[in-house]
Amino acid sequence: MSHLVIAxxxxxxxxxxxxxxxxxxxxLGNAILKDKLAHxxxxxxxxxxxxxxxxxxLAKAVNCAEYPSAEPCNKCVSCKAIQAGNSMDIxxxxxxxxxxxxxxxxxxxxxAFAPSSSRYKVYVIDEAHQITKDAFNAFxxxxxxxxxxxxxxxxxxxxxxxPVTILSRCQHFKFVLVNPEDVKNVLKKICDxxxxxxxxxxxxxxxxxxGGSVRDAESILEQVISSASGKKIEKEDVEFILGLVESxxxxxxxxxxxxxxxxxxxxxxxxxxSKGFSLQQFxxxxxxxxxxxxxxxxSGIPSEGFESSDRVYWMLESLCSAEQKMKWSEYxxxxxxxxxxxxxxxxxxxxxxxxxxxxxxDAPESEAPxxxxxxxxxNVKNExxxxxxxxxxxxxxxxxxxxxxxxxxxxxxxxxxxxxxxGKIFDIADEVSVTGRKLFCxxxxxxxxxxxxxxxxxxxxxxxxxxxxxxxxxxxVTIVMDENQEPVSHEEKMTEAKQLEIEEPIIAxxxxxxxxxxxxxxxx
Ligand SMILES: [Zn+2]
Numbered sequence: 001m002s003h004l005v006i007a008x009x010x011x012x013x014x015x016x017x018x019x020x021x022x023x024x025x026x027x028l029g030n031a032i033l034k035d036k037l038a039h040x041x042x043x044x045x046x047x048x049x050x051x052x053x054x055x056x057x058l059a060k061a062v063n064c065a066e067y068p069s070a071e072p073c074n075k076c077v078s079c080k081a082i083q084a085g086n087s088m089d090i091x092x093x094x095x096x097x098x099x100x101x102x103x104x105x106x107x108x109x110x111x112a113f114a115p116s117s118s119r120y121k122v123y124v125i126d127e128a129h130q131i132t133k134d135a136f137n138a139f140x141x142x143x144x145x146x147x148x149x150x151x152x153x154x155x156x157x158x159x160x161x162x163p164v165t166i167l168s169r170c171q172h173f174k175f176v177l178v179n180p181e182d183v184k185n186v187l188k189k190i191c192d193x194x195x196x197x198x199x200x201x202x203x204x205x206x207x208x209x210x211g212g213s214v215r216d217a218e219s220i221l222e223q224v225i226s227s228a229s230g231k232k233i234e235k236e237d238v239e240f241i242l243g244l245v246e247s248x249x250x251x252x253x254x255x256x257x258x259x260x261x262x263x264x265x266x267x268x269x270x271x272x273x274s275k276g277f278s279l280q281q282f283x284x285x286x287x288x289x290x291x292x293x294x295x296x297x298x299s300g301i302p303s304e305g306f307e308s309s310d311r312v313y314w315m316l317e318s319l320c321s322a323e324q325k326m327k328w329s330e331y332x333x334x335x336x337x338x339x340x341x342x343x344x345x346x347x348x349x350x351x352x353x354x355x356x357x358x359x360x361x362d363a364p365e366s367e368a369p370x371x372x373x374x375x376x377x378x379n380v381k382n383e384x385x386x387x388x389x390x391x392x393x394x395x396x397x398x399x400x401x402x403x404x405x406x407x408x409x410x411x412x413x414x415x416x417x418x419x420x421x422x423g424k425i426f427d428i429a430d431e432v433s434v435t436g437r438k439l440f441c442x443x444x445x446x447x448x449x450x451x452x453x454x455x456x457x458x459x460x461x462x463x464x465x466x467x468x469x470x471x472x473x474x475x476x477v478t479i480v481m482d483e484n485q486e487p488v489s490h491e492e493k494m495t496e497a498k499q500l501e502i503e504e505p506i507i508a509x510x511x512x513x514x515x516x517x518x519x520x521x522x523x524x
Pocket of ligand 1: 063064
């Protein structure tokens with residue numbers, strides 16, 4: 001293989017060779033043909049989709065011996081000089097390192113000179129959003145009264161950071177991510193001319209990872225080809241080079257999640273972590289695989305053990321949120337475990353939730369999948385019954401053998417230990433007992449405020465219980481009001497509960513911790 005890197009060797013030389021940006025390239029070609037060129041352009045869009053390449057083609061086309069033509073000829077002296085990077089009149093500036101006012105002043109002085117041998121002097125300013133405010137002001141004067149032989153192209157991934165005064169003086173072209181099939185076709189052609197055999201699966205894996213950036217795809221392909229020493233490249237080779245978890249393991253993960261097998265899912269995390277893979281990368285792979293599952297399930301085809309699109313949607317939402325938080329967290333493993341715990345244990349499909357809520361209850365109230373179900377009872381002001389379990393799960397996993405007499409003392413001791421002052425509220429309850437999978441606490445009206453504090457923290461307490469072997473255990477807070485007190489509405493109840501959470505920063509923090517947000521953990 002040649003020393004020239006693939007991206008450079010196969011860089012498009014004509015507008016028609018730029019993949020997936022015809023909305024830009026056709027318009028530019030027509031502008032040249034009709035002699036309607038602007039003196040300043042903004043080319044915006046994601047990285048590696050052809051912005052600088054298109055700018056170079058534009059520079060060739062406006063200076064070509066065949067002008068006006070919608071494409072450069074790539075044969076004349078000017079085209080060849082620009083192609084080889086030898087033209088004095090095509091000036092490429094990387095604004096990431098030349099962003100200051102002096103750089104822009106120099107550009108202004110330089111622009112005052114007419115091109116040496118070309119029709120147009122073309123300035124291509126890459127990463128233009130990095131130019132400082134003062135430097136933009138210096139540049140603006142040139143942009144307001146440009147010499148007729150000047151064309152500016154400002155290429156940027158973040159056009160919203162360009163000053164409006166600049167944007168309003170430029171013609172704006174938006175480049176887009178390239179369709180994976182188109183990227184794959186580009187790669188196939190490169191493989192053919194490099195005589196490098198690469199399997200279809202391997203190309204798909206490259207395109208998945210490149211996410212619509214042609215340059216990224218070419219760069220991955222180059223790594224893969226140079227490491228393959230002539231043998232056919234398979235998907236596993238690509239996964240190895242990219243540090244991806246092998247697809248068989250991803251499928252194993254999906255099976256564990258589909259079967260609500262928390263332990264198996266945790267074991268996979270341990271294995272991947274101990275092998276040194278990036279957990280965030282792994283999470284993205286699971287998300288990509290689940291997205292494919294969702295597409296199939298939506299078309300009515302069960303996939304990887306999933307039948308309900310609601311469940312897959314909800315899992316995707318949980319994992320995407322975990323993946324976002326993992327970027328900034330020092331505890332990515334815990335965040336992923338929490339997410340896996342959630343999606344392997346908390347979920348009840350909505351129809352099942354409604355059914356559950358309907359059993360023996362006069363006025364059932366159901367919420368979104370995975371949410372709480374509350375059963376209003378007569379003469380009870382505040383009540384919260386959380387009945388969340390995976391389908392068909394046995395009684396709560398209490399440590400030890402056989403049904404315990406009344407483990408409330410052990411539960412309360414645990415909560416007092418783990419939940420600080422909120423745990424002490426149990427001391428003033430009139431009754432604390434365990435029935436089935438409910439920790440029932442009854443308070444009298446005079447302790448209403450404390451009881452509400454407990455209610456506000458019950459969800460986090462349930463998670464603490466679950467993490468300590470009492471999976472599926474819910475906390476049921478009942479306040480028995482004196483007869484002369486007015487009942488409070490559901491909305492007021494929730495507002496008050498929220499208010500208490502705010503007034504109780506340590507509890508709110510703990511809530512955040514178990515909910516997956518680890519902010520403030522170190523100062524506890
Ligand atoms: Zn030419």
